[in-house]
Amino acid sequence: MKYLKKQKSLSEISDSxxxxxxxxxxLTKEHLNRIEEIDEQIGAFLNVDKxxxxxxxxxxxxxxxxxxxxxxxxxxxxxxxxxxxxxxxxSTAGSKILRDYVASYDATVSERLKEQKVVFLGKNNMDExxxxxxxxxxxxxxxxNPHDIERIPGGxxxxxxxxxxxxxxxxALGSDTGGSIRQPAAMCGxxxxxxxxxxxxxYGLMAMASSLDQIGPITxxxxxxxxxxxxxxxxxxxxxxxxxxxxxSEDISILNEEKTKKLKIGVPKEYFGEGISDEIKxxxxxxxxxxxxxxxxxxxxxxxxxxxxxxxxxxVMPAEAxxxxxxxxxxxxGTRGGEEDVLVTYMRNRGEGFGPEVKRRIALGTxxxxxxxxxxxxxxxxxxxxxxxxxxEKVFEDVDVLITPTTPTTAFKIGEKSGNxxxxxxxxxxxxxxxxxxxxxxxxPVKGREDKLPIGFQIMGKHFREEDILxxxxxxxx
Amino acid sequence: xxxxxxxxxxxxxxxxxxxxxxxxxxxxEELLGHVDELKKVNVSSVEPMTGGxxxxxxxxxxxxxxxxxxxxxxxxxxxxxxxxxxxLDKDKDEIS
Numbered sequence: 001m002k003y004l005k006k007q008k009s010l011s012e013i014s015d016s017x018x019x020x021x022x023x024x025x026x027l028t029k030e031h032l033n034r035i036e037e038i039d040e041q042i043g044a045f046l047n048v049d050k051x052x053x054x055x056x057x058x059x060x061x062x063x064x065x066x067x068x069x070x071x072x073x074x075x076x077x078x079x080x081x082x083x084x085x086x087x088x089x090x091s092t093a094g095s096k097i098l099r100d101y102v103a104s105y106d107a108t109v110s111e112r113l114k115e116q117k118v119v120f121l122g123k124n125n126m127d128e129x130x131x132x133x134x135x136x137x138x139x140x141x142x143x144x145n146p147h148d149i150e151r152i153p154g155g156x157x158x159x160x161x162x163x164x165x166x167x168x169x170x171x172a173l174g175s176d177t178g179g180s181i182r183q184p185a186a187m188c189g190x191x192x193x194x195x196x197x198x199x200x201x202x203y204g205l206m207a208m209a210s211s212l213d214q215i216g217p218i219t220x221x222x223x224x225x226x227x228x229x230x231x232x233x234x235x236x237x238x239x240x241x242x243x244x245x246x247x248x249s250e251d252i253s254i255l256n257e258e259k260t261k262k263l264k265i266g267v268p269k270e271y272f273g274e275g276i277s278d279e280i281k282x283x284x285x286x287x288x289x290x291x292x293x294x295x296x297x298x299x300x301x302x303x304x305x306x307x308x309x310x311x312x313x314x315x316v317m318p319a320e321a322x323x324x325x326x327x328x329x330x331x332x333x334g335t336r337g338g339e340e341d342v343l344v345t346y347m348r349n350r351g352e353g354f355g356p357e358v359k360r361r362i363a364l365g366t367x368x369x370x371x372x373x374x375x376x377x378x379x380x381x382x383x384x385x386x387x388x389x390x391x392x393e394k395v396f397e398d399v400d401v402l403i404t405p406t407t408p409t410t411a412f413k414i415g416e417k418s419g420n421x422x423x424x425x426x427x428x429x430x431x432x433x434x435x436x437x438x439x440x441x442x443x444x445p446v447k448g449r450e451d452k453l454p455i456g457f458q459i460m461g462k463h464f465r466e467e468d469i470l471x472x473x474x475x476x477x478x
Numbered sequence: 479x480x481x482x483x484x485x486x487x488x489x490x491x492x493x494x495x496x497x498x499x500x501x502x503x504x505x506x507e508e509l510l511g512h513v514d515e516l517k518k519v520n521v522s523s524v525e526p527m528t529g530g531x532x533x534x535x536x537x538x539x540x541x542x543x544x545x546x547x548x549x550x551x552x553x554x555x556x557x558x559x560x561x562x563x564x565x566l567d568k569d570k571d572e573i574s
Contacts, residue, residue, distance in 0.1 A: 088547070104547040197530035211530040240536035241529070311513040322490060329491070331562045333551060342563045343491070351493025359492055360502050363483055364509065366490040373480075377513070382526035384519050389527055421505050422512060438530045 003038055003146035004189075005167025010076055010224045013170065017070045024064070024075040028057035028119050031077040035121065035168045043143045044163040046082050047090050048122040053077075057119050072227045072253075073116035076170040081160050082123040083130055084173055084215065085204040086110045089120075093206045094128040094138040094156075097328045097353030107204020108239070109173055109215050109232045116231050121169055125159030128355045129325065130180055130208045132156045133427040136418050137357045144414075145188060147453055151411040154184030154427075160218050161188040171219040171228055175205055177212045178313050179406075179431025182443035185218050186406035186456025189445045191473070192218045193225045194431075195233065196464050197438030199246060203238040209320035210241075212313075212435040222444060222473035226253035229466060243464075252467050255474040263468055265291055265298045266399030270306040271430055276408045283446045283455045284405045290476065291403070299399055303391045308384050309433045310425060315368050315381035316436075322365025328353065360421065389437040396462045401469055405430055406443040406456035430458065440466045444473045481510055 008016075008027075016022035032050055039045050060068075060075060068074075080086055083093040085103035087110070092098040106114070113120075127137035135143040135158030143158040145151040146166040153162040157174025161184035164172050174181040176194040185192025193216040200215045207213060217228035230252050235244045267288060272281050292298050330349025331342075354362070368377035395402070408429060417424045434441035440463075443456035461469040483503040487494045494502065554561040 101551060102547065104545065104551060105543070198533070211528075237536065237538040241531045241533060242536070243531065243533065305519070308516060308519060311515050314509060314513055315516075326490075331553070332560060333553070340563060342565050345563055346491040347493045350491055354492065356498065356501075359487070359494065359498065360505060362490045362492060363486045363502060364506055366486045367481055367506075370486070370489065379526055380516055380519075380521060381513075382528060383521035383524040384516050386524050386527040387519060387521065422508055425509075 003042060003149065003166045005034065007167040007170065007220065009221055010072055010170065010227050013075050014070050014072055017064060017075050024060040024119060025054065025057040027075060027077060028053050028121075031121060031168060034166075038166060039168065041144060041149060042146060042162050042166055043125055043141045044159040044166070044168060045079065045122050046092060046094070046125050046140055046159070049089055049120060053119050053121050060117060060119070068117075071116055073113065073118050073231055076118045077121055078113060078118045079121050079124050079160060079163050079169045079172045080110065081126050081157050081172070081174045083126060083175055083206040084109060086120060086123070089123055091123065091206070092140070093130070094126040094140060095354065095358070096139045097349065098333055101333050105204065108201035108236045110204060112232050112234070124157070124163055124172060127156035127158065128358050129206065129321070130156040130175055130177055131321070131357045131361055133179070133183060133424055134412070134417065135159065135184070136414065137355060139355050142414060145411045147189060147411065150413055151453070152187070152414055154187035154407070154411065156180040157218065158184045161185050161190055161192065164188070164190045164218050164220060171217055171224055173215055173232070174218050175213055175215050176435065177208050177317060178435050179428040181216050181218060182406050182431050182441060182456065182458060183428060186443045186445070187411040187454060189454030190218055190220055191222055191225050191442065191444055192216065193229060193442045193466070194434060194440060195229060195466065196440045198241050198243040199233045199440070199464060199466070201234070201236040201239045201242050203236055207324040209317040210324060211320060212317060214435075222442070222470055222477050223253055225442065226470045226474070229470070246464065249467060252470060255471055255478060257475065260471040260475050261295060263296065263401055263472055264399040265296050265472075266301040266395060266402045267298060268301050268303045268306070268395070268402055268404060270303050271404035275426065275429065276405060277410070279410070280405045280408065280455055283449070284403070284457045287446055287457045287476065288403055294475070301395050301399060301402070303395060303433070305384070305388045305391055306433060309388055309436055310429050312381045312384045312388065312436060313428075313432045314364070314425065315377050316385060318361040318365030319369050319378050320365070322362040322369065325358065325362055357421070385436050388433060392433070392437045392439060400462065400465070401472055402460040404458045404460070406458040410453035410455060434460050439463055440469055442469045442473055444476060481506055
């Protein structure tokens, strides 16, 4: 377990900065040393901005000395999944096709974190264009699970989850299209929040599937996830799917036990069925027992169309991805050969620049959108997506939140599933439904597994009710 | 099976190697077999969910923002503009 490290929470950092017992530059040096010490083995970073981080940390110390008010995220050591733009730093999304690309603007979330005075340490490794569940699809290098370096960390935000679990950063931002924040968080033993669709701006996130993608935090505690969520959520006119008037409470990170105990918990039986390991089921049942003993009302519920979520996802996602990735045409980014026919340029750049999983999904997406197949595949999938979404709405008339496992298994061995795409896709069967419905969901580590591989349980909530799932999570970790 | 990897890779403008063609054809046939499950769902009276929100017409000023860092991303530049190979050609007005 030498790759695991407990680190300071956000409130420990801000309290120490306020008291003057900690300097940001000390903290930054400590984290950069940690990266230097272990990241060669873990592979969580594609790019470390050592000089930029140290310079900004010094500047922050001076500002604090001259009276800057320390906020909840001030001085936090942060990394971003490489699909999220931070001006001036390379942003490859784990792909060779963007190997020379340097972001020329900030994502909205990067801007918001800059306002909060965090220190950016660098960019995290990921599955190429967020396509994968094990981080084995990065065009650059593997990420190893800090709990056992023969195992995958989950994906596609695998670098971000591994960086948090191994104490390299205070928190990281990832993106979640079908589970890419929650699944690696569960496998690395940290907290991952997929936010309500439309609550956090996607501006500056390289799009994979635009109707499903959301940015969210990966942290060591639910409380920290709440603090980061409060900082990054909010409307922007730069994203046409960003909701105005979100109305999140300022106190979303403060646990109100009395109010929390009124939440009605649903347990959907379909999430405990075939394909879910016994160890996972038993472990998540201990969490449900905990809430029962604490006096929460718990009810078994049913979401009968859950089994269709994976097939819907593997039509909608590649359809949107094939459209979004059309922009990587070899003309605007990266390197290009000599003056030649434009079609030759496209075919060669995309053939050489994209990895196998990306090519597979683009070809599939092109097929399901093509004349003659659109109705049979894409339109039908959109209708079944509506059915799945309506089932959630119906169940949420009865209960406030749903508790399920996050993943069907614990972290598997590197190479174990990489030869079989369908088997790999099954890793996300419990996380995909929340993306299809656009609802918020969080993965939280089950307690008491210190010497074992981590298991995460998932809490899903109603649209824009992050407060419910965060309070219930804080109740568990208090 | 109607799926032909060569046709769709070509439509998507992606060169594939022989090995990739064979592998993807097999992988995607298997996946399409799996998604055929959806034919069992009765969707006759269901409206499709076409996106993640029900927001309509989010408008904003469309003002271009570009600077040195933006321009340096281009693989080929002439007079500060992105230079691309000839796209329209009157002798060859169709790319198949």
